[in-house]
Structure formats: C-alpha cells, structure tokens
Amino acid sequence: MSSKKLKQCTKLLAISSQLLAVLLFSCNKDENDFDASGAFEAEETIISAEAAGALLQFAIEEGQVLEKGQVVGYIDSTQLFLKKKQLEAQVKATRSRTPDIQAQTGFYAQQAAVSQSRLNNLLKEQQRFESLVKADAATQKQLDDINAQVDEAQKELLVISRQKEAQVSALRTQSSSLSSDVLPLRAQIDQLNDQLAKCRIVNPMKGTVLTQYAEANEMASPGKPLYKIADLSTMILRAYITGNQLPVVKLNQKVTVLTDDGKGGYLQTQGTIIWINDKAEFTPKTIQTKDERANMVYATKIKVPNDGTFKIGMYGEVKF
Structure with a gap:
C-alpha cells in the first residue's frame, strides 16, 4: 500500500472515530438522566x-x-384635600354652637346660694322663737309667721333647683343634637383621610x-x-411528573435542581417541593418527562433559592 493511500485511510479512520464519538455523546445526551423537568416562574403581583x-x-x-x-x-x-378642609370648617362651626352648660346655668347657683343663706337665717329664728314660746316670752303667732317664712324659703330653693335641672337638661339635649350633627362630618373626614392615604x-x-x-x-x-x-430571591420551578412517580415524591421533600451552567455542564441547586397537583393534565409540548410515552402528568412546584442565576422561563431539570 502506497503512503498516499495510507494517509487517506488514516484520515477516514479519524473522521469515523469523531462521528462515532458525536453519535455516542448524542445518545448519552438524549438519555433521560433526570426525573422531571419544567420552567422557572415567580409569584408575580x-x-x-x-x-x-x-x-x-x-x-x-x-x-x-x-x-x-x-x-x-x-x-x-388636591380636590380631596380641599374637601377635607371644608368638612373640618363645618365641624368647627357646629362645635362653636355647643352651649357652655356651666356658664349658662351659673346664675341658678347664685340664686340658690342667696336663698339657702336666707333659709339658714330663718331656721335660726325659728329655733329661737320656739324657745321663747316655751318660756312664754313670745306669742304663737310670731312662731307661726316664722314657720311660714321658713316654708316659703324652702319652696323657693326647690323651685330654683328644678329650674336649673330643666335648663341643664335642655342644654344637654342641644349639645347632644350638635354632637350628632358632627358625627357624619367626622365619618366623611375619615373617608377622605383613607382616600388621601391611597393617593x-x-x-x-x-x-x-x-x-x-x-x-x-x-x-x-x-x-x-x-x-x-415579583420577589426573585426565591424562584419556583414548575416541574411535571408521571403517575408512577407520585409514590416517590411528597411535600417538603428535598430535591436536586439541574440547570445549564453555560459550559456544557450542569449547575446543581437544592430545592424543596412545596406543592403537588392532585389532578393530572396533558403533557405540555415543551416539557420532557421520564417516560416519554406518558400523555398525562402532574404538576409540582419546587421552591429554589435564587442568587440571580435563575430567570423566569428558564428551563430546569429535577432529580428526586
């Protein structure tokens, strides 16, 4: 065999070896060396x-x-603020009409004090005349006159007290009515405060x-x-499993999440299963499963901490 033919055979053998290696790598790559796959998502608000x-x-x-x-x-x-100022002015004007009960009934206290002083003096006179009558130093008529004056003073004091009570009651009713008028205004102000906060x-x-x-x-x-x-510090990998995989997965189970590291290998991250759907669904077209013949799959959510590596929509694989 000539050297030229030998070189050609050697070249063909090298090419054949390379093709064989590519085929073997492709076959190994196509093998399902994962238990489930899916895409990353986040809880969006x-x-x-x-x-x-x-x-x-x-x-x-x-x-x-x-x-x-x-x-x-x-x-x-702006309009909400102006409306609030208007209502506050109405509240202030309404409260200004509230009566001062103590000031408006003070003269009754003065009248009662004068009447009480007069009654006290008459009571002393009554006691003195009772002693004089017993000693025959005064007549019964004089005692009767004093008794009549004491009775009159007591009735006068009672009238003053009842007049004061009636006036206080009327003023309290007026004050209560004005307070009732303020309540709906305060409620409107509270509503405006809530609307202002929402601005x-x-x-x-x-x-x-x-x-x-x-x-x-x-x-x-x-x-x-x-x-x-969305809070991207934690991502959710929505992965799909087949029915025969259900017995081997459970909530809070730790799993290994595999993602492409950009160098032909895989980046491994630990995740936690936080949800397993109890109803099967048709296999999404973009999802590969352990059993490619499976038409129905169950969705799972796997919580994975994220340092910025994972992005929404990024593909991921899972090993249980």
Whole structure:
C-alpha cells in the first residue's frame, strides 16, 4: 500500500472515530438522566392604583428592586384635600354652637346660694322663737309667721333647683343634637383621610419590577394596573411528573435542581417541593418527562433559592 493511500485511510479512520464519538455523546445526551423537568416562574403581583387622578410622580423602572413600604409615586389629591378642609370648617362651626352648660346655668347657683343663706337665717329664728314660746316670752303667732317664712324659703330653693335641672337638661339635649350633627362630618373626614392615604403609591412587598404599565402624568383610576413585581430571591420551578412517580415524591421533600451552567455542564441547586397537583393534565409540548410515552402528568412546584442565576422561563431539570 502506497503512503498516499495510507494517509487517506488514516484520515477516514479519524473522521469515523469523531462521528462515532458525536453519535455516542448524542445518545448519552438524549438519555433521560433526570426525573422531571419544567420552567422557572415567580409569584408575580400586579400593583394597581387605588385612587383617581393624575400621576404627579411615578419613579420606577423595569428591573428596579423595590423595598416593602417604599413610596414610588403620588396621585393628585388636591380636590380631596380641599374637601377635607371644608368638612373640618363645618365641624368647627357646629362645635362653636355647643352651649357652655356651666356658664349658662351659673346664675341658678347664685340664686340658690342667696336663698339657702336666707333659709339658714330663718331656721335660726325659728329655733329661737320656739324657745321663747316655751318660756312664754313670745306669742304663737310670731312662731307661726316664722314657720311660714321658713316654708316659703324652702319652696323657693326647690323651685330654683328644678329650674336649673330643666335648663341643664335642655342644654344637654342641644349639645347632644350638635354632637350628632358632627358625627357624619367626622365619618366623611375619615373617608377622605383613607382616600388621601391611597393617593400615596406604596410598594407592598420587596421585589423586582417586571413590567411597568403606567408613566408619570398619565391618569390613574381605581383598579388600573401600574406595575408588576415579583420577589426573585426565591424562584419556583414548575416541574411535571408521571403517575408512577407520585409514590416517590411528597411535600417538603428535598430535591436536586439541574440547570445549564453555560459550559456544557450542569449547575446543581437544592430545592424543596412545596406543592403537588392532585389532578393530572396533558403533557405540555415543551416539557420532557421520564417516560416519554406518558400523555398525562402532574404538576409540582419546587421552591429554589435564587442568587440571580435563575430567570423566569428558564428551563430546569429535577432529580428526586
């Protein structure tokens, strides 16, 4: 055999070896060396406006990380504020008509004090004349006159007391009526305070802004979506298993999650099964299962800590 033919045979043998290696690698790659597969998702929350008006300020961007309780914008609240000031003025005017019971009934106390002093003097005179009559130093008529004056003074004091009670009762009724008029005004003010608070757009949870639906200076209305947010520090891998795999999985079970590391290998992360669907569904077209003949599968959710590696929609595999 010539050297030329020898070189050609050697070259063909090398090519054949390479093709064989590729075929063997492909076969090994196609083998299901995982128990389930799926895609990553996050618990997304759409934040909507709770008040109507122009978005005077709305400073967020997609991809921005927001803290819980962070104020991200304001809705125009001028009319609500003016309405609140009007109601507060009505409350003040109504309360100014509330009577001062002590001031308006003070003269009764003065009259009662004068009458009581006069009665005390008459009672002393009554006792003195009773002693004089017993000693025959005064007549019975003089004692009767004193008794009549004492009786008159007692009745006068009683009349003053009843007049004061009647006046106090009337003033209390008036005060109660005015207080009743204030109650609905206070309720309206409380409603306005609640509406004013809702004009402040407060982020309810820590997370990353996924989608922004509104811009500053646009009109907002109750229920209008403003942005979508999700906590990406923990991701959910929605993986699918077949019916014969159900006995080997359970809630809170630790599993290994495999993702492409970009270097031809796999990145392994520990996850926890937090949900297993109790109803089967048709196998999604984009999902591979351990048993490729399975038409029906069960969805599971696997909670996986995320350091920024995993993205929504990213493919992942699971080993139990």
